[in-house]
Amino acid sequence: MSTKQLDILYRFEKEKEVKAAQDLQAAELEYQQNLERMKGVGEYRLEYMRRLSERSKEGIESSTFNHFHSFVNKLDQAGEQVKIAIDQSKALMEQKKRLWLKQRQKVQAVEHLKEIQMKKLAQQEMRKEQKMFDEIATQQFVRRT
DSSP states (O other), X not given: OOHHHHHHHHHHHHHHHHHHHHHXXXXXXXXXXXXXHHHHHHHHHHHHHHHHHHHHHHOOOHHHHHHHHHHHHHHHHHHHHXXXXXXXXXXXXXXXXXXXXXXXXXHHHXXXXXXXXXXXXXXXXXXXXXXXXXXXXXXXXXXXX
């Protein structure tokens, strides 16, 4: 494979790696946002339960208690929905990470091929130079004798 072809292949694979890295970053962000949502729902639920506890000390009507209880159930359901979203976003993030790692390996393989190609070209150039120096030395030797 020529150097030019390797350069084209490298740019192509590198662009795919950059896209895979961006996809991974977006998946990680979504996962972190879902974790924050879960934290927010949990904190809000605790605060609501604290309010219920304070109000119960003073005495509350059954309808108010039912309202509190109903709202806590809704918060629990929201927490379950966020938990599902967390699981899904974590799975997506792990999938995107595997894809990025696979693409990174491809880029590294092309980089390795490029290194081998450059070494071969350098060796060929050294052989040409050595051959030229040998010819010059031979010509100088012939001229002296």
